[in-house]
Amino acid sequence: MELSFYLVQLLNAVQYGFLLFLVASGLTLLFGIMGIINLAHGSFYMLGSYLAYWLTGVTGNLWLGILLGLPITLMVGYLVERFAISFLYKRDHLYQVLLTFALILIFNELQQILWGSDVHSVAIPSLLAGSFQLTENQSYPVYRLFISAACIAIACGMYWVIQKTRLGMTIRAGASNREMVQALGINVNRLFAFVFSLGVALAGFAGMLAAPVDSVYPGMGENVLIISFVVVVIGGTGSIKGAFVGAMLIGLVSTFGKVLVPEMASVMVYALMAVILLWRPQGLFGRAA
């Protein structure tokens, strides 16, 4: 294979990494800041995709679909936090695992009831429908590049909010010492509800963005879920930087793994995770427990 082949694969890897990062960043936010294990994160990704499919169908435009869909995901996140998650902050992770596992069952059935079991797809907006020639016979869709650009924008935005704003400061403080922040007169309950909704919206947004390049089908969330967990754990829980590095690593390993060792492609990613955790049990950028 010539060099251009590896360069295109590199592009694929990075692009996949960006999308993974978008999903995983929401997960790591909940993990690190709220100490919540959220198995239903993949379901929120699925919710986003189905909303994009549904609302794009209704409005005839993906951008409008996303605009209408985001408040819905925020609201779903808020309701789930208020009526289920908020009871579990002081409980063992075990119960979070179980509750969010049950949420997966429920969301899968709701998807079935609301949208049925057909495979759907969402049209790429005409503005970004083109593609450009990459090698002599392969071209690359502009929309895929757009996804990467959107992911970079969100990554920067998140970094800015968490590091530089007052909101980010309270979020960070709330994570390390809940009682102290409460004592300072900040409503931690409201803060956590907000962060959870934000995490859900991030997953939903990833699902919406990915809908045109992915197909929209039942059970799609679970494919994304486990791999996002791997990303978060490799990077270190709670670390946005870690999620980014983890997502890129997984993007590279899974893309080149597929090409170079196809028989073991799926095993590779998990093996990578095991090796990294053996070396650094708290993940690449995680704080030692």
Add this chain to the structure above:
Amino acid sequence: MSDKNWQGITRRDFVIKGTVATAGLAAASVLVPAQFAIGAQAKVKVGILLPYTGTYAKLGTNIRDAMMLRFAEDGNMLGGRPIEFVDIDSEAKPAKAQQLTNKLIKKENVDFLVGPVHSVVGMAMVKTARGDGPITVIPNAGANQLTGVLCAPNIFRTSFSSYQMGYPGGPAMVEDGHKRVVLMYWNYGFGKQVAAAFKESFLPAGGTIVKEIPTPFPKVDFQAYLTELAALKPDAVYTFYAGGGAVKFVKDFAAAGLKDSIKLYGAGFLTEGLGAAQGDAAEGVRTILHYADTLDNPANQRFRKAFKKTTGTNADVYAVQGYDAGELILRGMNAVKGDTGARAEMIHAMETAEIDSPRGKLRFSKSHNPIHDVYLREVVKGENRVVRVAAKAQDDPAEGCSM
């Protein structure tokens, strides 16, 4: 398991009571003896094990609806007896398959078993039912073994074996002038069998496999493989993908700009029933299948109209397979006039049945697998149109079957 347990009425019960009844009621009763075996309404129990949730839900629903349509056309009577359905969601979960099959056989004592969609569920189901279990009709699952090593007198299939999804593809592609071909498929049982059957006919016909690219099932992330495909520059690619994977593959293939330089072929599921989701990306894709919506025969036109009328949705190949499953059961029951105890006669009637199916002529091999024409189709304006018959009366080698 005693005879009595699973049959509802045994042959002996039937003969004794039937004779008494006949003696009492004279000639009229001869036609419908089973009704007199147990009161007036001895129902035939048809157990259905199909997925109604998850990825395969649409397939399960269409199969069931079409089969029930066929029964309804005959007044919901099997050999003169009314039907009772026991309908269970298989969830397409192999781990639960045997347990659910047992439930239908041992607890519900069904006379017929119809299902499933998923091959692995099929293996567990057939393993439980073969031998002295109920007469079983498989309306979709394609694993070769079901009518191969696992074949049995009471197991029938109205769909296809994975062999029949691959074998006719080889000569068809050579005839179209594509000799350097990449083989891409989901790396699981079904995909591997399709690929193996394709090679079996493609290589002797003068074709070359440039590379075989098995991709992990059921993952739908194809970008890396498409890049590899582009670098290999074959004439064409033969694929096996279905459902969500098929939609994604066809769209990604088109988006990567490969449509102009590499011709896309595949087993029929690549485009079957997915027109709306694939849109323009599917135009020009060629597939092989034993059915096409546009098949121009009276049975097909009649069936499609009736299916649309009762269910409100368009029929597809899965519906056809369900419809034929209904037909096959009807043939068996009508031949023995509703006497489920006359097992040998019923099986004989079913295995020799020649059905005028919406797909064309349908017969059964010694191993009870369908023998049917396989068509080469091309997507034109969102429709799978028949290009030509790729293989006439395609049979299956039934490897490992000693029937």
Add this chain to the structure above:
Amino acid sequence: MSTLTRSLPLLAALLALVLFPLFGSSFYVGLVTRIIIIAIFAMSLDLLIGYTGLVSFGHAAFFGIGGYALAIAFQDASVIHLWQALPLSLFAAALAALVVGWVSIRTSGIYFIMITLALSQMFFYYFFESPRYGGDDGIFLFLKPVLMVGSEDILNLDHENNFYYFALSCLVLGYLFLVMILQAPFGKVIKAIKVNEHRVRALGYSTNGYKLVSFVIAGTLAGLAGFLEGAHTGYINPAYMSWHESGVCIAIVILGGVGTLYGPIVGAFIIVLLQNFLPEFTEHWQLLLGGIVIAVVLFLPRGATSLLPRIRSLIRMEKSISLSQEEKAKGDADG
């Protein structure tokens, strides 16, 4: 006296299970056999979650390996000797648990949950994708294990009832074994680790060693359950190892009552029966199942079996109230 009253319900339940095949039809005997197998599986996880404080999210891997060891070694055999097959399955599961445990016990909390998940996914994908062991088609076994004495099969597992009693004995022996080790010094140490690992380490115990032993014991018992499942259904496939199964197993443990050993058995009954009968009421039964699990997490975190002592204490309270009222009445009469 108090141990007797506490074990009385257990003995009654055991008696009911022993007598069950006399009344249940073949279908139900098969169903309860399956429940018993799942109960062994869940009970083994309780040793980790409930006693050692290790939330393993990959326990299904050992269940699957127990089954696969049986299926791989004996798929072409003309006879499956129980005395060969069973130890082999247990050994394979123990070995896998040793490796997974060795890697994962260095981590804790969320990381432990995730690494056990990841490692079990590795096993899952290995069996799923490797062409060697049947891939996702799994492996069929056409024979049941036999226990031969001379040329006589003294335990004909082909018979549903015999298999039932065999599985039930495994459950009872497994339960007694776990009770025994939990009462031994070993059990005291792992329980202490669950409460405060730092302190136990400060006392000079090698906590990792204890955790590892506990992990291996649990994995081996899960392998026993997998062996039984493989032998019972004659079929094993990668789906047994999927993370869904691990999740359901955790649900069973919590639903029944974590840290009780008998709770998971009750949980196995509840979940398997729900899985069996809910679909008869509605196509969307998973919605109900999900709702039930959430309700348990929120309102009954100690599981269904925690209701029993509550009911008992309620009764006792009522009794004492009525007693005191009687006394009061007596006093009134006296006066």
